[in-house]
Amino acid sequence: QKEVEQNSGPLSVPEGAIASLNCTYSDRGSQSFFWYRQYSGKSPELIMSIYSNGDKEDGRFTAQLNKASQYVSLLIRDSQPSDSATYLCAVVSGGYNKLIFGAGTRLAVHP
Amino acid sequence: GAVVSQHPSRVICKSGTSVKIECRSLDFQATTMFWYRQFPKQSLMLMATSNEGSKATYEQGVEKDKFLINHASLTLSTLTVTSAHPEDSSFYICSARVDWNTEAFFGQGTRLTVV
Numbered sequence: 001q002k003e004v005e006q007n008s009g010p011l012s013v014p015e016g017a018i019a020s021l022n023c024t025y026s027d028r029g030s031q032s033f034f035w036y037r038q039y040s041g042k043s044p045e046l047i048m049s050i051y052s053n054g055d056k057e058d059g060r061f062t063a064q065l066n067k068a069s070q071y072v073s074l075l076i077r078d079s080q081p082s083d084s085a086t087y088l089c090a091v092v093s094g095g096y097n098k099l100i101f102g103a104g105t106r107l108a109v110h111p
Numbered sequence: 112g113a114v115v116s117q118h119p120s121r122v123i124c125k126s127g128t129s130v131k132i133e134c135r136s137l138d139f140q141a142t143t144m145f146w147y148r149q150f151p152k153q154s155l156m157l158m159a160t161s162n163e164g165s166k167a168t169y170e171q172g173v174e175k176d177k178f179l180i181n182h183a184s185l186t187l188s189t190l191t192v193t194s195a196h197p198e199d200s201s202f203y204i205c206s207a208r209v210d211w212n213t214e215a216f217f218g219q220g221t222r223l224t225v226v
Contacts, residue, residue, distance in 0.1 A: 032213075
């Protein structure tokens with residue numbers, strides 16, 4: 001079992017819709033969770049961090065965490081074509097030292 | 112967000128030579144730096160975790176004698192690819208964080224081509 005799992009996609013949504021990205025992780029002791037966005041040929045950029053169960057909102061982005069289910073999600077409201085990228089879920093694992101990434105979900109927002 | 116500078120952004124080297132990549136945290140002190148490798152259309156693969164002042168912890172399958180990591184200060188880590196071969200051609204990315212539960216910020220990445 002991979003430590004961090006994501007659906008590779010592509011997830012295709014129309015402009016203005018809500019995009020929902022999901023992630024599961026295997027290390028039950030993980031405490032810190034992050035969403036990054038990566039455009040082709042570029043390095044990842046941080047979108048959000050979440051540490052507690054529940055929702056965390058930042059502009060058009062909402063991260064959701066459920067530690068009991070070992071599940072993290074990212075919602076993007078009012079999706080724009082510029083949101084088209086690969087979204088990476090990252091989890092601090094291995095006794096709080098390693099930052100492990102999922103394979104990423106490719107999002108395509110079409111006009 | 113915090114700034115991490117990685118240099119060079121692109122390098123072409125001959126097979127058998129060594130290449131050094133630098134990663135600097137410009138406006139914060141990084142107790143931990145990570146080195147990742149990414150092949151085209153694949154995910155980020157963690158190569159090693161480096162804590163300032165101690166030896167790097169390498170992931171399974173990553174040769175520590177081939178990929179030398181030095182984290183001599185709280186703002187600088189280096190990755191040296193020794194005796195590079197064409198199969199080492201990849202996108203190498205560093206990231207840095209202040210503490211175990213804080214966000215990690217990425218450098219711009221280094222595209223290495225070994226010919």
